[in-house]
Amino acid sequence: MIPILDVRDLFKSYGQVVALDGVSLAVGEGEIVALLGPNGAGKTTLVSIVCGLRQADAGSVRVLDVDALAHPERARRHIGLAPQELGVYPVDTVSQNLMFFAEIAGLRQRDALRQVESIAEALRLSELMDRKAGQLSGGQKRRLHTAMALVNNPRLVLLDEATAGADVETRAALIEAVKDLAERGSSVLYSTHYLEEVEALGARVVIIDHGSVIAEGSVPDLIANSGSAVVELVFDGPPPKLGEQFTARYNGTAVRVAVDEPGRDAARILSSLGTDSERLVDLDFIRPSLESVFLSLTGRRYNPDEEVADVAAS
Amino acid sequence: MSLRRSWVIFRHEMKGLRDDPGSIIFLIVMPLLMMGLMKPLFGLSLQADGFMGANGAEQAVPGMAAMFVTFTGAYLGFTFFREHGWHTWDRVRASQATTGDIMVGKLVPTLLIAVAQFAALFALGVLVFDLVITGSLVALSMIVLGFSLSMISFGMAITALARTSLQLNTYINLTGVTFAGVGGALVPISVLPDWVQSVANFIPTYWAMEGFLDTILNEGGVAAVMAPTAILLGFTAVFTLIASLRFRTAETKVYVG
Numbered sequence: 346m347i348p349i350l351d352v353r354d355l356f357k358s359y360g361q362v363v364a365l366d367g368v369s370l371a372v373g374e375g376e377i378v379a380l381l382g383p384n385g386a387g388k389t390t391l392v393s394i395v396c397g398l399r400q401a402d403a404g405s406v407r408v409l410d411v412d413a414l415a416h417p418e419r420a421r422r423h424i425g426l427a428p429q430e431l432g433v434y435p436v437d438t439v440s441q442n443l444m445f446f447a448e449i450a451g452l453r454q455r456d457a458l459r460q461v462e463s464i465a466e467a468l469r470l471s472e473l474m475d476r477k478a479g480q481l482s483g484g485q486k487r488r489l490h491t492a493m494a495l496v497n498n499p500r501l502v503l504l505d506e507a508t509a510g511a512d513v514e515t516r517a518a519l520i521e522a523v524k525d526l527a528e529r530g531s532s533v534l535y536s537t538h539y540l541e542e543v544e545a546l547g548a549r550v551v552i553i554d555h556g557s558v559i560a561e562g563s564v565p566d567l568i569a570n571s572g573s574a575v576v577e578l579v580f581d582g583p584p585p586k587l588g589e590q591f592t593a594r595y596n597g598t599a600v601r602v603a604v605d606e607p608g609r610d611a612a613r614i615l616s617s618l619g620t621d622s623e624r625l626v627d628l629d630f631i632r633p634s635l636e637s638v639f640l641s642l643t644g645r646r647y648n649p650d651e652e653v654a655d656v657a658a659s
Numbered sequence: 660m661s662l663r664r665s666w667v668i669f670r671h672e673m674k675g676l677r678d679d680p681g682s683i684i685f686l687i688v689m690p691l692l693m694m695g696l697m698k699p700l701f702g703l704s705l706q707a708d709g710f711m712g713a714n715g716a717e718q719a720v721p722g723m724a725a726m727f728v729t730f731t732g733a734y735l736g737f738t739f740f741r742e743h744g745w746h747t748w749d750r751v752r753a754s755q756a757t758t759g760d761i762m763v764g765k766l767v768p769t770l771l772i773a774v775a776q777f778a779a780l781f782a783l784g785v786l787v788f789d790l791v792i793t794g795s796l797v798a799l800s801m802i803v804l805g806f807s808l809s810m811i812s813f814g815m816a817i818t819a820l821a822r823t824s825l826q827l828n829t830y831i832n833l834t835g836v837t838f839a840g841v842g843g844a845l846v847p848i849s850v851l852p853d854w855v856q857s858v859a860n861f862i863p864t865y866w867a868m869e870g871f872l873d874t875i876l877n878e879g880g881v882a883a884v885m886a887p888t889a890i891l892l893g894f895t896a897v898f899t900l901i902a903s904l905r906f907r908t909a910e911t912k913v914y915v916g
Binding site: 393396397398399418421422424426428430431432433434435436437441445446448449450451493497 | 661663664667668671674675678679745746747748749750751752753754755756757909
């Protein structure tokens with residue numbers, strides 16, 4: 346498959362802070378790629394570089410056949426971006442916000458109107474067209490914000506934390522719209538820190554942490570390769586050393602044990618603790634999922650709000 | 660560059676102006692009030708300088724107009740800071756519009772505002788304050804355009820230098836009043852100390868007032884305003900250079916409003 350977006354060995358630093366450390370990824374035609382990682386992992390920096398808002402220190406970015414680092418203005422003809430920050434014109438109506446970006450993309454009035462109506466319907470904005478954006482609810486604003494990125498029917502859609510702070514209805518509408526886009530041939534790079542959204546999208550996943558890609562593949566493949574279930578035990582003080590029959594990783598006061606059957610294996614682990622069980626303060630099961638994949642790859646529980654300095658996001 | 664995209668941005672800016680005309684009304688009403696207040700005083704001053712038939716409007720109208728046109732720079736800056744406040748700046752930058760398209764789309768409406776402000780104030784000056792323009796209207800228009808361009812480019816340079824909208828307002832207000840005071844718009848240049856008159860050569864407002872007074876009082880024609888117009892265009896070039904060297908599209912600006 347010829348990639349619509351092809352990123353290779355991308356590096357970016359802000360002073361001493363390394364935001365991207367040799368990131369490579371590709372998005373094929375009609376493909377949804379979820380860029381998953383905690384806050385500050387480098388997702389926003391990557392998205393900003395792809396659409397030419399920031400410059401890379403090294404590496405290459407191609408959008409279709411365009412060198413996006415050398416010719417960002419040419420690359421942007423194929424891109425629709427919804428940045429992380431909610432950006433709408435509050436004094437304009439929903440319709441005016443959408444028309445502005447349709448026309449700036451070069452659509453003629455009639456085509457722009459048709460496109461605006463179509464995208465408004467897809468994102469459940471049709472009833473709100475004459476309302477000022479400043480009077481919309483948070484979820485409605487979020488849908489408008491995303492619609493503005495799609496109104497020029499771009500070949501490559503960059504959605505940076507598209508559902509941040511969104512309500513359930515908005516989240517569902519956005520997920521459906523993204524799937525629909527991909528079905529119609531657009532390629533989507535969907536940056537998120539919500540694991541459940543990635544699973545709902547059925548997207549190929551690129552997991553990014555501290556500016557590096559640490560894994561990529563389909564959700565089932567990642568889980569099959571590195572996502573076994575985990576039993577996590579937290580102690581009051583240092584955790585006891587478990588027997589060699591357990592595959593355990595120690596982290597502060599916690600010990601995490603990879604298991605096949607969490608219920609049965611948890612009982613075995615607990616019975617092996619002896620008097621140390623009195624110091625046990627918490628017990629948690631992590632089912633085979635993207636969360637257990639992340640844990641397996643990084644040794645850390647997935648915490649979307651974990652703060653790693655991503656200067657582009659601040 | 661695409662004129663079509665600039666036109667879309669231009670229309671968007673003009674719509675914003677129609678939706679919220681308050682600042683433009685202020686830029687026309689305030690100088691009118693000031694003209695009324697200052698006219699008698701300026702009349703005496705001009706008569707002392709030998710213009711016996713002068714009623715004061717000859718100084719009050721161009722002077723107050725020139726001072727308040729300087730403040731359109733703040734309006735221009737506001738159109739950029741507002742985009743940052745609404746988080747739409749990155750969206751526009753990531754659209755198909757180039758930096759050139761965005762600049763043209765934002766600068767041209769502000770230039771039109773400045774020219775319209777001058778036109779309205781001079782017209783009202785004639786109708787309300789008995790201003791008589793003895794010289795060429797073409798010459799007057801040359802100064803209007805040259806000064807408007809210099810003030811728009813000055814506003815762009817200040818926008819480039821300011822990090823916050825509060826800084827923008829402070830810088831523009833401070834320089835606006837200083838330019839008017841030192842440049843002979845707030846009071847006739849002849850009543851200012853010699854050293855201020857020397858400094859005035861480096862202020863665009865001084866050259867605008869030279870051109871205006873020549874046209875209004877001395878029957879000045881195109882030839883008489885060639886030098887002031889050229890100097891105003893020189894200021895425009897310098898301010899544009901500062902703006903283009905300092906303006907960073909990726910820089911985050913803080914809108915406080």
